Amino acid sequence: MEKTKEKLAPFHVMILIFMTQSGVMAFILPQLLADNFGTNGWASLIGFGLLATLNVALIGLVYKLGKGRSIFVILEQAFPKFLIFPIYVAVASLWTMIGCLAGKEYVMIFQMFAFPTTNPMLFKLVLDVLVFWLLTKGIYNISKAATIFFWLFFWMVFLLFFFYGEFQWARLTPFLFKGGKYEWMKNVDIYSAFLGCELSMLLFSYSNKRTKLIQSTMWANLITTASYVYMAIMLFGIYSLKQLQTKNFPVLDALAYIRFPFVERVENLFYGFFMFSAIFSVLLFVWSAKEMLHQIVPKVRGSAIGFIIMAAAYFIAMIPDILNEVGEWLSILSLIEIGVAFGLPVVLIVVLLIQNNGGKQAYE
Amino acid sequence: MNKRICFLPRGIVPLLLLLLLSGCGDYRILERMGFTSTVGFDLLPKGEMEITASIPRAEAFTPVKREVLSTVSKSSKEAKIKLGRETNLMIVNGQLRDVLFSDQMAEKGLFEHIDSIRRDTSVSPQIKIVIVNGSAKSLLSKDYKQHPMTDRYIDRLLEKEAVGHLVPKTTLYDFERDYYDDGIDPAVPILKEESDHISVDGIGLFKGGRYVLRIPAKDALIYSFLQGNFKQGEMSLELADKGGGHDMVMFTSLISSKKVKVRQQSGQKLNVSIDVQMKGSIYEYTGNLKLSNDSDRHKLEKQVSDHLNARANQMVKRMQDKEADSLGIGMYVRNGMSYKAWKSMDWSESYAKANIKCNVHFKVKDYGSLQ
Numbered sequence: 001m002e003k004t005k006e007k008l009a010p011f012h013v014m015i016l017i018f019m020t021q022s023g024v025m026a027f028i029l030p031q032l033l034a035d036n037f038g039t040n041g042w043a044s045l046i047g048f049g050l051l052a053t054l055n056v057a058l059i060g061l062v063y064k065l066g067k068g069r070s071i072f073v074i075l076e077q078a079f080p081k082f083l084i085f086p087i088y089v090a091v092a093s094l095w096t097m098i099g100c101l102a103g104k105e106y107v108m109i110f111q112m113f114a115f116p117t118t119n120p121m122l123f124k125l126v127l128d129v130l131v132f133w134l135l136t137k138g139i140y141n142i143s144k145a146a147t148i149f150f151w152l153f154f155w156m157v158f159l160l161f162f163f164y165g166e167f168q169w170a171r172l173t174p175f176l177f178k179g180g181k182y183e184w185m186k187n188v189d190i191y192s193a194f195l196g197c198e199l200s201m202l203l204f205s206y207s208n209k210r211t212k213l214i215q216s217t218m219w220a221n222l223i224t225t226a227s228y229v230y231m232a233i234m235l236f237g238i239y240s241l242k243q244l245q246t247k248n249f250p251v252l253d254a255l256a257y258i259r260f261p262f263v264e265r266v267e268n269l270f271y272g273f274f275m276f277s278a279i280f281s282v283l284l285f286v287w288s289a290k291e292m293l294h295q296i297v298p299k300v301r302g303s304a305i306g307f308i309i310m311a312a313a314y315f316i317a318m319i320p321d322i323l324n325e326v327g328e329w330l331s332i333l334s335l336i337e338i339g340v341a342f343g344l345p346v347v348l349i350v351v352l353l354i355q356n357n358g359g360k361q362a363y364e
Numbered sequence: 365m366n367k368r369i370c371f372l373p374r375g376i377v378p379l380l381l382l383l384l385l386s387g388c389g390d391y392r393i394l395e396r397m398g399f400t401s402t403v404g405f406d407l408l409p410k411g412e413m414e415i416t417a418s419i420p421r422a423e424a425f426t427p428v429k430r431e432v433l434s435t436v437s438k439s440s441k442e443a444k445i446k447l448g449r450e451t452n453l454m455i456v457n458g459q460l461r462d463v464l465f466s467d468q469m470a471e472k473g474l475f476e477h478i479d480s481i482r483r484d485t486s487v488s489p490q491i492k493i494v495i496v497n498g499s500a501k502s503l504l505s506k507d508y509k510q511h512p513m514t515d516r517y518i519d520r521l522l523e524k525e526a527v528g529h530l531v532p533k534t535t536l537y538d539f540e541r542d543y544y545d546d547g548i549d550p551a552v553p554i555l556k557e558e559s560d561h562i563s564v565d566g567i568g569l570f571k572g573g574r575y576v577l578r579i580p581a582k583d584a585l586i587y588s589f590l591q592g593n594f595k596q597g598e599m600s601l602e603l604a605d606k607g608g609g610h611d612m613v614m615f616t617s618l619i620s621s622k623k624v625k626v627r628q629q630s631g632q633k634l635n636v637s638i639d640v641q642m643k644g645s646i647y648e649y650t651g652n653l654k655l656s657n658d659s660d661r662h663k664l665e666k667q668v669s670d671h672l673n674a675r676a677n678q679m680v681k682r683m684q685d686k687e688a689d690s691l692g693i694g695m696y697v698r699n700g701m702s703y704k705a706w707k708s709m710d711w712s713e714s715y716a717k718a719n720i721k722c723n724v725h726f727k728v729k730d731y732g733s734l735q
């Protein structure tokens with residue numbers, strides 16, 4: 001952990017969490033919603049957004065009960081190290097895998113449009129070098145970099161104006177959740193678009209009261225939900241339901257539709273801008289894994305741990321080499337991550353309640 | 365801080381560069397690419413397709429402006445490989461603008477072909493889908509002396525006509541959207557090869573993926589104002605006068621908006637009314653009415669409204685007979701009932717039997733520089 005008096009600013013936290021949440025899943029989201037819920041599937045996003053809010057609220061409770069103490073301090077006070085370290089390793093591995101596979105998925109989608117026969121791991125390497133350089137800069141600089149990258153990425157929401165001409169409310173239909181093929185596991189995929197907010201748990205020790213950590217995370221979650229809802233409503237209004245259900249990457253298809261008087265087919269360029277968001281999803285998961293492993297070996301330099309993590313993840317990411325495989329791996333990892341996102345705060349709350357009660361009794 | 369930017373040893377950077385440069389296998393050299401601009405599909409008697417591709421050539425040393433290749437194949441992608449054997453260029457679809465299907469092929473159903481086009485990520489959703497009245501190959505391979513290169517001629521012609529609402533602007537995106545929507549059917553412009561030019565021959569209406577009805581070019585604007593709101597358009601009408609002759613009237617700067625109302629009482633036929641409000645400026649009038657006179661002008665407005673009404677109702681009747689709902693009436697009906705009721709309804713059948721009435725209200729906005 002970095003020893004410095006600097007603390008995170010609320011705006012930076014908000015942007016950082018937003019950038020972590022939004023990523024490659026946004027491309028697939030409208031199709032998943034149409035497929036799983038059918039007509040007006042976009043409305044389900046509000047439910048998923050609320051679920052993520054509940055997750056942040058749990059983390060807020062941990063923050064409050066623990067009086068801002070780092071989760072590692074709380075856990076290590078409650079459990080012996082030999083018990084807690086394997087859990088650290090497991091969770092760190094999970095985060096590393098999520099990070100590196102999200103990166104690989106971005107690259108593989110990119111290759112559907114450009115450089116299809118080049119080895120995807122080569123692109124992944126370039127992406128990873130950038131992630132690694134950011135990783136070595138520490139969370140404060142990461143959060144500041146996120147703000148710049150945010151503007152490079154967020155303006156794309158305004159591209160949706162292009163579709164106002166094609167948008168028709170009649171296409172949304174008045175029916176709610178009809179004509180979909182509901183599968184429980186698809187909910188996990190949809191919710192994975194909201195994953196990332198739970199990583200605010202690791203920011204406790206980098207925050208003080210002025211950071212308004214929980215409030216900022218809530219705001220980030222709200223922006224994520226609002227932008228997803230807006231995007232999904234637009235896509236449900238410009239595509240017919242069955243058409244949306246047949247599309248693998250409806251958002252990319254919609255980008256391909258945009259035509260300027262002087263140039264068209266600029267979706268490749270637009271897709272490039274999504275990299276800024278994809279990088280931060282990768283980055284924050286890898287950074288969290290690094291933080292966790294740093295607890296086990298505090299004497300080793302953080303950047304060295306980061307290098308080892310990223311190198312290991314790079315080699316693991318070589319195994320799934322088909323887009324579908326990467327998607328399947330990500331689904332399973334997301335399911336486990338949802339467990340961690342909700343389970344870890346619950347465990348921490350229980351520990352804190354016991355600690356606080358025990359403390360009181362001892363005091364009495 | 366700067367020192368820490370380069371955590372990687374310096375020696376690694378050139379190594380990384382070397383590694384990255386080795387990946388430059390996916391390169392494209394512009395001069396060696398054949399950017400297909402227009403593709404035509406014709407149906408052959410044995411069920412195979414004849415596929416024609418027009419590829420503009422830009423090299424200074426070739427006298428030809430474009431290359432027209434043709435092959436017989438079972439699928440469009442197989443054709444791409446076969447066509448590739450006929451040229452020194454590497455054929456790519458990234459700049460495809462128009463896809464022409466012969467009417468015979470469209471009658472058999474287009475969706476299978478459209479589906480294979482849309483799977484290709486290099487194809488833009490903005491490519492235009494067109495039916496050719498006759499042979500697509502013949503229309504595409506001919507050079508029309510007075511006009512620009514055939515590809516560009518077709519593309520510009522369609523764009524210009526779409527602006528004036530004389531043909532629908534049907535892109536790949538529009539076609540697949542309406543195909544998949546259960547409340548509307550696609551509509552596509554029809555082109556025809558003439559001796560020295562290409563002409564717009566009307567609008568082809570579909571039932572699902574099959575072309576079933578041609579709306580002649582003279583009725584195209586009526587189709588357009590029943591289909592949706594628009595601004596900009598021209599129309600010339602021949603109104604019968606009392607003496608048995610005909611008065612010519614021509615409107616320009618047309619603005620139109622439509623509303624669809626659906627009423628259904630249990631056990632009764634579906635009643636649909638399409639109310640269209642139109643405004644336009646008169647550019648030409650050969651009749652006896654004095655346009656500056658309010659009552660005379662209202663008389664003309666009524667004549668025009670009645671005339672348009674009769675033609676609109678006739679057109680809708682023909683569409684109902686062929687069960688082609690390109691106006692999207694199904695969307696309005698669907699949105700006015702429960703999901704269960706909509707799903708249990710056979711829309712094609714109900715549409716054919718529905719009582720659909722068009723009410724066109726025409727208003728003269730101004731009448732030019734003469735009284």
